[in-house]
Amino acid sequence: MNDQPVVVVVDDEPDLADLYTAWLGDSYEVRTAYGGEEAVGLVDETVDVALIDRLMPERSGDEVLATVRDRGYDCQVAMVTAVEPDFDIIEMGFDAYLVKPVLRDDLRETVGRLLTRGTYDAQVRELFSLASKRAALMTQKDPTELETNEAYQRLDERFAELRGELDETVAELDARDFEVTLRRLVANSS
Template sequence: MGDSTPLPNALVVDDEKEVADAYALRLRGLCEIETVYDGRTALEETEQRAVDIVLLDRHMPGLSGDEVLEKLDDRDYYGQVIMVTAIDPGFDVLDMPFDDYLCKPIDREDVREAVTQQCTVLGYETLGEYFRVESTRRVIAAEVATEDRETHDEYQETIARASELEERVRRLLDDAETLLDQFEDIGREGQ
């Protein structure tokens, strides 16, 4: 990812401060990292800003990682969750809505690779959503008068959503510029 391109946002959640801080250190240069030490703060953090990747410990006092995961799923959290835990998985994980599962202790490169992989997955999902929203916005822009567009609330929300999605794609994908340029090159308006 280039120097001027913003990095993906990662949230490291582990009640063991030293462990959380070690993962944050391992991700330096790969992500913008926020570190929290309990489940409630993790949920607050995902509500306050766009968090692309959550590295989540399962076993924490208070609100466990499993409970945080369930609440994120209930809230339709738009990001990827990597469980990073010393708890050996059993059949209970079959119904858990995480995107990757790493058992401690975890090698530095494995953490970086898992985060990179999940950023790519989220990036392409977001790119698809951007293409859908932006093509809709463009067809309306081409066919509806400016004054009508300016006063239409849903259209204004579509503009904001397209901008938000484009920003996230640029954060998540190394080849975002090429993919967005290819989208731009397609003539969507009639002759």
């Protein structure tokens, strides 16, 4: 089984899609789609990051992005496109926007940053879940019951461990990452 993060590269220009795939292939499991229709078949719950071109025949990158979000896939998405950003991007559910031409280091840095954000999102969701369970039990059980219950002790240990992991992840994020992540968490909670 491959433990590498999964990245989907979507571009209707085969040479460019293959170039991005080559740039990322040594660090990630990369799936390549040469158009929007093919892309929606490649993106599933195992994908960590999708790099999507906006202007493609048959199915645009905007439509691919909408399909990914409508299906509830929780991957990070970067639009990698020659389309200069305009106000229409405000309502779009992507996590990063790169304007072509894109340099190798910029692409690799973006994927790495998106993976860190995805880790942070998952950690925050798990922390809130554990905190909710912990608080519910603390209000209903006396301290002696909590201290002697193995399942509660495991929950409490995981809660403390996760808080430490979140601190490490936060150190890797910068201000832009926080803004995007918080916006996404608020959108997912409403």
